[in-house]
Each structure stands twice: as C-alpha cells, then as structure tokens.
Amino acid sequence: MKNKNNFIYSNNHKHYHTYDYYLNKKYGVKTAKIAINAGFSCPHINQNQNGMGCIYCGEKYHNKNNNLLSPAEIISQFNNKKTALAKKWKNTKYIAYFQAGSNTFAPVSELRKIYESVLDTDKIENLAGIDIATRPDCINREIAGYLSELNKKIDITVELGLQTCHDKTAEFINRGYKLEVFENAYKLLAEYKIPVTVHIINSLPGETPEMMTETAKYIANLNPVPLGVKIHMLYIEPETELYNLYQAGKIKLLSKEEYIDIVISQLEILPPQIIIMRLTGDPEIPEINDISENPTPLWVRKKFAVINDIDKQLIKRGTYQGKLSGFEYLKKNHEDNILNMESENEYHNRLSLTNILSMAKRLFDISIKENGIYADFTMGKGNDTLYIKKACPSCKIYAFDIQKEAVEITKKRMEHENCLDGNVYLIHDSHANFKKYMPEDTELDGAIFNLGYLPGGDKSITTKIDSTLFCLKEALNILKAGGVTVISVYPGHDEGTKEGEKILEFAANLDKKQFDCLYHRLINIPDAPFIIAFQKKTPK
Numbered sequence: 001m002k003n004k005n006n007f008i009y010s011n012n013h014k015h016y017h018t019y020d021y022y023l024n025k026k027y028g029v030k031t032a033k034i035a036i037n038a039g040f041s042c043p044h045i046n047q048n049q050n051g052m053g054c055i056y057c058g059e060k061y062h063n064k065n066n067n068l069l070s071p072a073e074i075i076s077q078f079n080n081k082k083t084a085l086a087k088k089w090k091n092t093k094y095i096a097y098f099q100a101g102s103n104t105f106a107p108v109s110e111l112r113k114i115y116e117s118v119l120d121t122d123k124i125e126n127l128a129g130i131d132i133a134t135r136p137d138c139i140n141r142e143i144a145g146y147l148s149e150l151n152k153k154i155d156i157t158v159e160l161g162l163q164t165c166h167d168k169t170a171e172f173i174n175r176g177y178k179l180e181v182f183e184n185a186y187k188l189l190a191e192y193k194i195p196v197t198v199h200i201i202n203s204l205p206g207e208t209p210e211m212m213t214e215t216a217k218y219i220a221n222l223n224p225v226p227l228g229v230k231i232h233m234l235y236i237e238p239e240t241e242l243y244n245l246y247q248a249g250k251i252k253l254l255s256k257e258e259y260i261d262i263v264i265s266q267l268e269i270l271p272p273q274i275i276i277m278r279l280t281g282d283p284e285i286p287e288i289n290d291i292s293e294n295p296t297p298l299w300v301r302k303k304f305a306v307i308n309d310i311d312k313q314l315i316k317r318g319t320y321q322g323k324l325s326g327f328e329y330l331k332k333n334h335e336d337n338i339l340n341m342e343s344e345n346e347y348h349n350r351l352s353l354t355n356i357l358s359m360a361k362r363l364f365d366i367s368i369k370e371n372g373i374y375a376d377f378t379m380g381k382g383n384d385t386l387y388i389k390k391a392c393p394s395c396k397i398y399a400f401d402i403q404k405e406a407v408e409i410t411k412k413r414m415e416h417e418n419c420l421d422g423n424v425y426l427i428h429d430s431h432a433n434f435k436k437y438m439p440e441d442t443e444l445d446g447a448i449f450n451l452g453y454l455p456g457g458d459k460s461i462t463t464k465i466d467s468t469l470f471c472l473k474e475a476l477n478i479l480k481a482g483g484v485t486v487i488s489v490y491p492g493h494d495e496g497t498k499e500g501e502k503i504l505e506f507a508a509n510l511d512k513k514q515f516d517c518l519y520h521r522l523i524n525i526p527d528a529p530f531i532i533a534f535q536k537k538t539p540k
C-alpha cells in the first residue's frame with residue numbers, strides 16, 4: 001500500500017497509534033504478549049444473586065470459582081508459551097498478560113503470590129511488563145496501592161472493562177456496575193499512577209452508531225487520557241443469554257461496513273497519544289463452520305481482513321486517529337468551548353476577564369495548527385506545554401526552563417498524560433539560548449511566555465528582562481506569517497514591573513507593517529497581570 005504517512009505514532013502505513021510502535025519505542029525490541037489464565041473467576045459470576053454474569057459471557061461455564069494457580073504453574077504456563085514464540089522471533093521481550101476472568105478478584109496476599117511469580121528472573125527471562133485485565137468493581141484502594149508497589153518493580157498496565165459509557169446498555173447486558181464505578185476505579189488508578197487501557201465493545205444490543213461514538217468521546221475526555229483503548233466487535237457465544245436473544249430475533253449485529261464506519265468515527269475522536277491496542281477482536285470460536293450453532297458473523301473471525309479494510313478506508317478518506325481531537329476538535333466545538341474543560345465552572349472561569357492564563361491561551365489558540373512548531377519559553381510546571389500538545393497532538397514543542405525541578409515536574413506530567421513523544425523537547429537551559437536547540441531553519445508557529453517565578457518554587461529565581469527581551473526578539477524573527485507570540489506579565493514584583501515596562505516599550509515601537517501588537521490589561525487594577533501578544537503579518 002503506497003502512502004506517505006504523516007501520522008507520527010506509527011512506523012508503517014497505519015493512521016492510528018499502533019501498539020507495536022509503542023512497544024518498540026519503549027523497549028527497543030519486538031515485544032510480545034503472553035496470555036496467562038491464572039485461574040481467576042469474576043465477582044459477577046461468583047458473587048451476584050443469580051451468577052448470570054454479562055449476557056455475552058462464556059467464562060461462567062468454566063471459571064465459576066477462583067481456582068488460582070501456584071507460582072510454579074504460572075511460571076510453567078508462561079515459559080511454555082514463550083518457547084513457542086521464541087521460535088518465531090529472536091531477541092524478544094514479553095508482557096505477561098493476565099487475561100482470563102477478573103485478575104484482581106482476590107485478596108492482596110493472593111495477588112502478590114500470582115504477580116510476583118513472574119518477577120523471578122531465575123525462572124522467567126526478558127519480562128518487560130505485566131498487563132492485568134479486570135473489572136472496575138475489583139479495584140479498591142488497597143489493590144491500587146499494591147499495583148503501585150508492583151509498578152515500581154516492573155511496568156504495569158491495567159485493562160478495565162467499560163464496554164459502553166451508557167448505563168442503559170450496561171443494564172441490558174447485565175454488566176453489573178454503573179458508570180460511576182468505572183469512574184471511581186479509573187480515578188483511583190490514576191491517583192496511583194497506574195496506566196489504564198479501556199476495553200469497549202461495538203454492536204451492543206440497542207446501541208446506535210452515535211452511542212458507540214459517544215463512548216469514544218467519553219474515553220477521549222477522561223483525565224488523564226488512558227494509555228490505550230481496545231475496540232472489539234461483539235461476539236455471540238453459544239449457550240449465553242445473548243445467544244438466546246439472537247435466536248429469538250432480538251439482536252441485530254453490525255455488518256463489516258457499518259463496523260468499519262463506527263471504528264473510524266471513534267478513532268477520529270480519540271487523541272492520537274492513546275494507543276489503539278485492538279481494532280477488532282480475535283475470537284476463539286470452535287464451531288466456526290456452523291453458522292447456525294455460532295451466529296458470530298464470518299467477517300468477525302477474519303481479524304486481519306477487518307484491520308486491512310479499516311487501514312484502506314482511513315487512507316481513502318484522508319483521515320486518522322485524533323482528527324477530531326485537538327485543533328480540529330477545537331474548531332468544531334468552538335461554540336461550546338469544551339476543549340480541555342472539565343466542568344461548567346471551568347468554562348465560566350476560563351471566560352473570566354481576570355483569568356489571565358486562560359485569556360493568554362485563547363490568544364495562543366489562534367496559532368494552533370496541525371504539525372505546528374511551538375516554543376514554551378517558560379516551562380514552569382508544564383501547563384502550557386501540556387495544553388499545546390493536547391490541542392495539537394501532531395505538533396513539535398520546545399520548552400525551556402533554567403530550573404531542573406521545572407523540567408522534572410513537566411516530564412512527569414507529560415508522561416502521566418501520555419503526551420511525551422519524540423516531538424516534545426524539555427530543555428534545561430535559559431530561553432535566551434533557545435536557538436542552540438532548534439534546527440537552523442526553524443520557523444515558529446507560536447510561542448508563549450508566562451513570566452515570573454515557578455509557582456510554589458524559589459521566588460528569588462524569576463525570569464529576567466535582559467534574557468526575556470533577547471529571547472522575544474529572536475523568537476519574533478523566526479515567527480511564521482500569521483504566527484502568534486503571547487506573553488503574560490506579572491507586575492506585582494520588581495523584576496516583573498521592569499519586564500512589563502520594557503516589553504511594552506519594545507512592542508509599541510515594532511514595525512506596524514510587520515507585526516500587530518495587542519495589550520490586554522485590567523485598567524482598574526494597576527498591579528494585575530497583563531498580556532502582550534504579537535502576530536506576524538502575512539506579506540501582501
């Protein structure tokens with residue numbers, strides 16, 4: 001398939017963030033997953049009133065009760081599968097994927113035995129990480145605390161089953177928990193810095209394409225964004241409640257074309273930093289020749305054909321993951337102004353005239369465009385760097401700070417939000433030296449300064465007028481036509497007052513044929529912070 005791919009989170013023709021790309025970048029070699037059945041059951045089968053589980057669940061016929069394997073059995077299961085894979089790929093790392101049942105449905109003392117068995121480096125080699133699939137109602141503070149402890153020894157990912165964001169559907173499929181249970185588990189795992197993959201299913205009974213797209217929108221707005229998403233088509237396994245409903249003519253499944261359309265809409269909404277761990281399922285259906293016995297459509301069983309068709313359609317439609325997140329999303333939703341806002345309060349706060357930082361961002365938004373190049377000349381705690389990357393995931397950002405602490409805080413924050421990619425440069429140096437770090441022919445689409453000191457840091461370390469002015473002049477020299485530079489100034493301290501006066505003087509004398517300079521200030525509060533913004537004119 002010939003295609004010039006500008007999508008940065010893929011090494012091949014894919015227009016979405018591939019799991020292979022992520023693993024290769026993280027571990028530097030081929031990394032394969034080894035599925036382990038450690039004998040976990042599921043509380044939904046094991047503990048609820050009728051033991052029915054989800055209406056599509058085939059597990060209830062084999063894992064009725066927890067029957068946990070011993071460490072030796074887990075090691076042997078892992079190594080047997082690894083031996084088979086090692087014949088296919090040399091120099092490989094592995095992820096132990098605890099897949100069957102709900103893999104945190106046991107006391108922490110039991111979880112410890114299970115998970116720490118694979119950490120025994122004498123018995124298991126080349127382990128890169130552990131992936132734990134579970135239900136949100138099997139996460140509590142004690143378990144999250146343990147996973148965080150484990151995460152310090154090896155990379156952990158938790159795969160949470162969501163399936164849909166609609167409680168009405170969840171009730172119909174007998175998922176057994178409401179959306180708020182998922183939200184609480186997600187928040188808890190975020191608090192303990194455990195990366196999460198969210199599992200969703202398309203074609204659930206009663207769901208329209210719009211409802212499935214809303215589930216992707218819900219995931220796109222989670223804070224922090226999840227590490228990954230797994231998208232599945234619904235399977236109908238024999239001897240399930242779903243099977244009975246299907247036989248009674250009450251279930252309509254998506255056609256392949258409908259499924260592909262929905263997946264593409266979901267990809268367009270999901271920010272590109274989210275890894276797409278799956279685009280469709282890989283059903284192990286034994287009765288594959290008898291459609292009357294197993295109504296899962298034949299196309300669902302041909303995973304690679306479905307993925308190929310999705311790839312072709314993405315290219316044909318000129319679209320990609322995240323097309324409607326970030327900048328396009330900002331444009332599309334401009335009237336609602338919902339980008340990066342968590343609540344109505346935040347929306348009103350952002351519109352407040354006294355909210356200088358929000359006003360600076362609104363001016364900066366003018367410069368945001370796909371594949372743009374930006375500079376955050378006062379990194380601080382990374383607010384602006386993160387904002388720019390979220391608004392424009394394909395962009396390149398150079399961020400500067402003279403304080404190491406600022407770089408470290410920003411790095412952690414960007415990693416936590418899964419926004420730190422090869423196009424984000426966090427530089428521990430004065431912004432006056434910025435040119436040293438950019439290719440010679442670099443032109444900026446936008447630059448932002450938030451002057452003063454690091455919030456919560458040493459107040460004696462502030463930006464200084466000489467270096468600020470030098471940096472500003474150099475940055476304006478390489479600003480593209482239409483590009484914007486925004487500076488927030490804090491005149492409440494001596495250096496801030498001097499900076500404000502000098503920058504205003506400089507701005508007032510800039511050639512009006514080359515730049516438009518804007519001054520935004522509350523005129524009835526003399527010490528209030530203010531903004532100066534510059535836009536380079538497009539030559540006529």
Ligand code: SF4
Pocket residue numbers: 041042043044045052053054056057058059060101102135161
């Ligand atoms: S959560 Fe999974 S294992 Fe539990 S009942 Fe639902 S499908 Fe079955």
